[in-house]
Amino acid sequence: MAGLATTLGSGAMTNSIAEIGDAACIMAIGTSTTEAHPIIGYQVKKAVRQGAKLIVANPQEVPLARFADLFLPLKPGSDVALLMGMARIILEEGLHDQQYIEERCENLDQFKQSLEEYTLQFVSDITGLPGEDIVNAARMYAENNPSSILYCMGITQHSHGTDNVIAISNLALITGNLGRTSGGVNPLRGQNNVQGACDMGSLPNVFTGYQKVTDEAARQKFEKAWGASLSGEPGLTHTEIFDAAHRGEIKAIYLIGENPVLTEANAAHSLEAMKKLEFFVVQDIFLNETAALADVVLPAASFAEKNGTAVNTERRVQRVRKVLDPVGDAKPDWWIVSAIANEMGAEGFAYNSAAEIFKEITSLTPSYAGITYERLEEGGLQWPCPTEDHPGTPILHTEKFNTPSGKGKLMPIKYRPSEDCCDFDFPLILTTERNLYQFHSTMTRYSEGLDELSGGEHIMINPADAEKLGVADGDLVEVNSRRGKLQVKAKITRRSQEGVASLSFHFAECPTNLLTSAALDPVAKTPETKVCAIRINKA
Amino acid sequence: MSELITLNIDGVEVKAAPGTTILRAALANDIYIPHLCDHKELTSVGICRVCLVEIEGRRPTVSCMTPVEEGMVVTTSNEELDQIRKVNMELLVLNHDYDCQNCAKNSKCQLQELTRYVGIDENRINAMRAPELASPLDDSNPYYLRDLNKCVLCGICVRTCEEIQGDECIDFTFRGIETKIGVLGDKPIAESTCVTCGECVTRCPVGALVPRHAVEPTYEVDTVCPFCGCGCGITVGARGGKVVSSVADPDSPANNGSLCVKGRFGLGFVNSPDRLTTPLIRKDGDLVEASWEEALALIGDKLGQYKGEQFATIASAKCTVEDNYVMQKFTRAVMGTNNIDHCARL
Numbered sequence: 001m002a003g004l005a006t007t008l009g010s011g012a013m014t015n016s017i018a019e020i021g022d023a024a025c026i027m028a029i030g031t032s033t034t035e036a037h038p039i040i041g042y043q044v045k046k047a048v049r050q051g052a053k054l055i056v057a058n059p060q061e062v063p064l065a066r067f068a069d070l071f072l073p074l075k076p077g078s079d080v081a082l083l084m085g086m087a088r089i090i091l092e093e094g095l096h097d098q099q100y101i102e103e104r105c106e107n108l109d110q111f112k113q114s115l116e117e118y119t120l121q122f123v124s125d126i127t128g129l130p131g132e133d134i135v136n137a138a139r140m141y142a143e144n145n146p147s148s149i150l151y152c153m154g155i156t157q158h159s160h161g162t163d164n165v166i167a168i169s170n171l172a173l174i175t176g177n178l179g180r181t182s183g184g185v186n187p188l189r190g191q192n193n194v195q196g197a198c199d200m201g202s203l204p205n206v207f208t209g210y211q212k213v214t215d216e217a218a219r220q221k222f223e224k225a226w227g228a229s230l231s232g233e234p235g236l237t238h239t240e241i242f243d244a245a246h247r248g249e250i251k252a253i254y255l256i257g258e259n260p261v262l263t264e265a266n267a268a269h270s271l272e273a274m275k276k277l278e279f280f281v282v283q284d285i286f287l288n289e290t291a292a293l294a295d296v297v298l299p300a301a302s303f304a305e306k307n308g309t310a311v312n313t314e315r316r317v318q319r320v321r322k323v324l325d326p327v328g329d330a331k332p333d334w335w336i337v338s339a340i341a342n343e344m345g346a347e348g349f350a351y352n353s354a355a356e357i358f359k360e361i362t363s364l365t366p367s368y369a370g371i372t373y374e375r376l377e378e379g380g381l382q383w384p385c386p387t388e389d390h391p392g393t394p395i396l397h398t399e400k401f402n403t404p405s406g407k408g409k410l411m412p413i414k415y416r417p418s419e420d421c422c423d424f425d426f427p428l429i430l431t432t433e434r435n436l437y438q439f440h441s442t443m444t445r446y447s448e449g450l451d452e453l454s455g456g457e458h459i460m461i462n463p464a465d466a467e468k469l470g471v472a473d474g475d476l477v478e479v480n481s482r483r484g485k486l487q488v489k490a491k492i493t494r495r496s497q498e499g500v501a502s503l504s505f506h507f508a509e510c511p512t513n514l515l516t517s518a519a520l521d522p523v524a525k526t527p528e529t530k531v532c533a534i535r536i537n538k539a
Numbered sequence: 540m541s542e543l544i545t546l547n548i549d550g551v552e553v554k555a556a557p558g559t560t561i562l563r564a565a566l567a568n569d570i571y572i573p574h575l576c577d578h579k580e581l582t583s584v585g586i587c588r589v590c591l592v593e594i595e596g597r598r599p600t601v602s603c604m605t606p607v608e609e610g611m612v613v614t615t616s617n618e619e620l621d622q623i624r625k626v627n628m629e630l631l632v633l634n635h636d637y638d639c640q641n642c643a644k645n646s647k648c649q650l651q652e653l654t655r656y657v658g659i660d661e662n663r664i665n666a667m668r669a670p671e672l673a674s675p676l677d678d679s680n681p682y683y684l685r686d687l688n689k690c691v692l693c694g695i696c697v698r699t700c701e702e703i704q705g706d707e708c709i710d711f712t713f714r715g716i717e718t719k720i721g722v723l724g725d726k727p728i729a730e731s732t733c734v735t736c737g738e739c740v741t742r743c744p745v746g747a748l749v750p751r752h753a754v755e756p757t758y759e760v761d762t763v764c765p766f767c768g769c770g771c772g773i774t775v776g777a778r779g780g781k782v783v784s785s786v787a788d789p790d791s792p793a794n795n796g797s798l799c800v801k802g803r804f805g806l807g808f809v810n811s812p813d814r815l816t817t818p819l820i821r822k823d824g825d826l827v828e829a830s831w832e833e834a835l836a837l838i839g840d841k842l843g844q845y846k847g848e849q850f851a852t853i854a855s856a857k858c859t860v861e862d863n864y865v866m867q868k869f870t871r872a873v874m875g876t877n878n879i880d881h882c883a884r885l
Contacts, residue, residue: 017793039799188768192770192856194882204880230872231871254851255852257855258857258881286815296820299817303859312769313768314793327814331831333866340842341865380770380791437735447807453735
């Protein structure tokens with residue numbers, strides 16, 4: 001998200017789900033949309049039926065590739081080269097939107113200079129794609145407007161994830177695809193309320209609505225509202241927190257609704273970190289692998305057992321409504337956190353309902369100021385929604401960008417290879433994927449039937465690699481990386497390109513993240529789980 | 540918007556947009572024309588021939604395939620039409636399993652509705668009926684059953700898979716009297732490319748496709764799906780303290796009436812016997828059940844010792860906006876640190 005915040009001033013999906021179906025071109029890069037976001041997948045397929053061009057760029061031959069006009073099986077971690085190469089072709093062939101660039105963008109000259117590196121030969125060498133396909137992709141994207149770019153973790157989970165995002169933003173800016181219906185740059189958020197958790201400042205550097213903790217005025221506002229003095233020093237990110245715990249600097253963690261034993265990159269390292277903690281509280285709906293390590297485990301109410309709101313990937317704030325009473329003594333998360341605050345003698349946590357909390361949120365968050373529970377009864381509202389008569393904002397940046405100058409910033413980017421490189425000992429690249437029938441690590445494992453449909457974990461290996469390794473379909477193999485090893489059954493499939501294998505990370509029986517690297521993007525601090533050098537042996 | 544077209548159906552003046560079929564114009568004006576294979580979200584195909592009408596000056600025609608025209612005079616029922624419709628109905632019912640009492644679709648079946656309206660002669664049907672209905676039940680999918688003995692070949696499932704889901708994993712297979720809906724190689728559905736979105740199951744007008752563990756809910760609540768970031772509107776049904784059903788909210792702009800396998804069938808985790816129901820505290824190495832008072836007192840005491848940079852919160856993208864607000868407020872205002880993050884980067 002840091003990438004878009006730099007170039008456009010707002011790190012969120014610029015357009016709405018319903019618009020995707022009417023795009024003239026869709027470029028889906030680093031997303032297996034039909035599996036991870038099936039409903040958005042329906043929209044993409046609808047657009048294709050209506051004649052839209054579809055470009056799918058993914059190291060894996062994801063199911064959506066079947067519908068693509070152009071499938072680009074690029075090498076893992078080569079996205080910057082592809083995207084910048086496309087930008088170069090678009091500018092060279094004059095397919096860009098000159099008027100839009102002049103009126104709404106800045107920094108064109110510097111950006112153009114940085115494109116010199118990206119000759120067709122260079123891009124073709126890095127991505128492993130034929131030059132012709134790269135040229136066609138550039139033309140297809142630029143000539144069919146409106147053109148929408150969809151991306152997901154295949155773009156962000158790299159040590160150069162922020163660069164990838166900026167490269168996407170550059171492409172949309174030079175073709176004038178931002179601020180228009182069915183265009184845009186659309187990061188697909190993975191969790192039901194990941195947008196809402198970000199909006200609420202469950203991040204180390206911002207309060208609600210992305211008001212910076214380093215901003216004196218914002219801090220004073222919250223200090224006054226909360227009656228407490230607040231730190232102006234940004235905190236640690238997810239991966240950094242576990243690193244600090246490993247070093248013994250962080251001694252107590254309160255972890256809610258997450259299972260880092262399975263989901264954290266370089267999981268063995270985080271596991272050691274959790275074991276070193278002096279006090280570890282875990283709050284969840286299940287006693288998952290992480291909760292089993294805790295000093296205290298607190299039972300939370302599930303989504304069906306509480307009231308509140310959630311924000312989907314298109315910034316739409318929607319009501320979550322209670323269906324059942326919580327099981328046993330389980331309680332809503334806000335209730336539990338407030339009870340701890342009250343136990344510690346804090347003021348300002350005497351909440352009786354989610355509605356009461358929401359009012360406090362809107363009073364402190366300009367982009368939410370116009371949203372009320374009463375209005376949400378009529379359907380969701382997309383932020384920014386600054387006043388009670390504001391209809392919400394389906395499309396961002398229609399008139400200006402949220403940058404200081406109001407212009408979209410074209411940014412030069414230098415190609416950097418992924419950090420975890422292959423060598424003689426680790427000749428293959430492992431990338432991670434998701435499975436339609438599973439969701440992250442816990443919930444779906446408890447829903448009868450989904451496990452059966454998903455067919456369990458398999459490492460997907462290209463037939464050519466399988467032959468070299470002497471591995472047959474269904475064989476048990478041992479997978480080693482520089483950080484860990486595990487055993488899993490092999491599936492021989494052309495879904496994986498030669499030299500690349502893939503695993504999901506849904507299964508406790510096969511803890512994929514023991515293998516992955518936690519090399520961080522320098523800006524967003526996202527770990528590089530999409531590229532990891534491995535060795536496969538028959539077990 | 541082009542000018543509306545005016546026509547007359549059964550003596551009622553009706554207005555409709557150009558291109559609208561007579562059937563949909565009639566239904567929009569509360570005039571019932573019996574129909575089966577037409578579905579408002581799908582292309583019309585004119586398979587079942589039940590929606591016959593007479594247009595002044597023309598032969599009887601299917602209303603689902605005929606666009607409205609200015610000044611058209613339409614009759615939906617007269618002796619001739621009813622007679623033809625009855626024969627067409629007989630052809631639909633002829634090889635349909637009669638066991639309505641034991642059918643999950645009983646009382647919600649469009650074929651029942653049609654037979655009530657059109658009326659059929661049971662003796663005539665029995666005389667023509669095949670001696671036995673022999674398609675084996677396809678129970679290979681964990682979430683829905685496929686009983687071809689109840690299929691009337693309306694093709695709604697085929698069009699749903701093509702037009703809503705976009706996967707085209709089922710189609711009409713074989714020919715003539717042998718015709719059936721099938722997958723490539725006539726295999727069980729679980730061995731096909733079906734992704735179990737359940738869109739066809741919700742649209743099947745008869746009992747050929749039904750959810751496997753269908754339980755009627757006692758009440759339903761509109762909420763949002765708990766899985767990915769699409770934020771689909773779902774209507775969750777509950778009965779006896781358990782979640783028993785989930786259907787798409789047709790008014791939700793995020794999903795526009797559609798769902799995937801997880802949102803439709805995957806909410807069973809809420810009812811899992813493995814849910815945490817009480818606080819647990821580690822004593823002598825083991826996690827043992829404790830009261831809220833005990834757990835809160837312990838946490839309050841312990842966290843009081845780690846205020847500032849020794850503490851961090853990992854918040855959750857699975858929790859609500861309100862939950863997350865309180866978490867970061869607690870971390871910042873009570874624990875005095877900005878060490879809070881969640882899984883947005885994972």
